Amino acid sequence: MKSAIIVFPGSNRERDMALALQAASGQTPLLVWHKQDTLPAVDLIVLPGGFSHGDYLRAGAMAARAPIMAAVIAKANAGTPVLGVCNGFQILTECGLLPGALMRNAGLKFICRHVDLSVEHDNSMFTRSYANGQHLRIPAAHNDGNYFADEATLDRLEGNGQIAFRYADPSGTVSAAGNINGSQRNIAGVLNPQGNILGFMPHPENAVDPRLGGTDGAALFSGLVEALA
Amino acid sequence: MKATVHITLKNGVLDPQGKAIEHALKTLGFDSVAGARQGKYIELDLDESDPARAAAQVNAMCEKLLANTVIENYQVEIAG
DSSP, rough: OOEEEOOOTTTTHHHHHHHHHHHHHSSOOOEETTTTTOOOOOSEEEEEOOOOOGGSTTTTTTGSSSSSSHHHHHHTTOOOEEEEEEEHHHHHHHSSSSSSEOOTTOOOEEEEEEEEEEEEEOOOOOTTSOOTOEEEEEEEEEEEEEOOOOOHHHHHHHHTEEEEEEEEOOOOOGGGGSSSSSOOGEEEEOOOSSEEEEEEOOOOOGGGGGTBBBBHHHHHHHHHHHOOO | EEEEEEEEEESOOHHHHHHHHHHHHHHOOOTTTTOOOOOOEEEEOOOOOHHHHHHHHHHHHHHIIITTTEEEOOOOOOOO
């Protein structure tokens, strides 16, 4: 699986993402600077976590208009898989590849801890190695993770099976108590209708090594390698 | 000419920062505060002399970058 990680000024999880992809696929990802305007042929494009452009104006707003994004959008629309994590999820909503928006956390605090999640849709290339209802614990680190979309859009996401992950409580149950940041319907991860784009707020790339507190993120990468090899 | 842009959250979109401001004002004794909404204010210097063209450009800037129309409204004013 050949992958490319897009690097913006202020990205900070690109190395962690590269290590996770390398471990899963055995291939070193390309790191592509945001000012390039073309992308080589790859099996997966990743928009990593971080604070691109200092979160100025809105998180992901500047990065979504970077020169490289025209190529990312064209390839995504042509079917190339795209994974956006944390700031990458914000960039995917800002550039219109995913619906909705990520707003300031409802509690107004930066959240940096392991969070509980429930797998909601295991029939995608990103979630195929999980089972529906599976309880995951994966680190989150964000200030703007509060997913918002209007009711009609939320209903459409539910109907199409586009909600990949929801926040859950420590028992693994999707509940108000488990909603860490005020996201509508506890949404933590969203797919596009075609299923080749995933935006995910927590950091699966930081949950691939047992020495760092768990490996619940590893199956996302191994599943992608199986799907795209 | 100069343009100013006010960007505000749409009605129905929860504004946690506005809520925090409201609570802080009430804590200070401003009991008349029944609500607070926070937004953004942007000033632009434009190399443009025609108000209609300036307004059209700034509206396009709002649609493309300055506002996220999923959650925000914007209001443009052009001043000589």
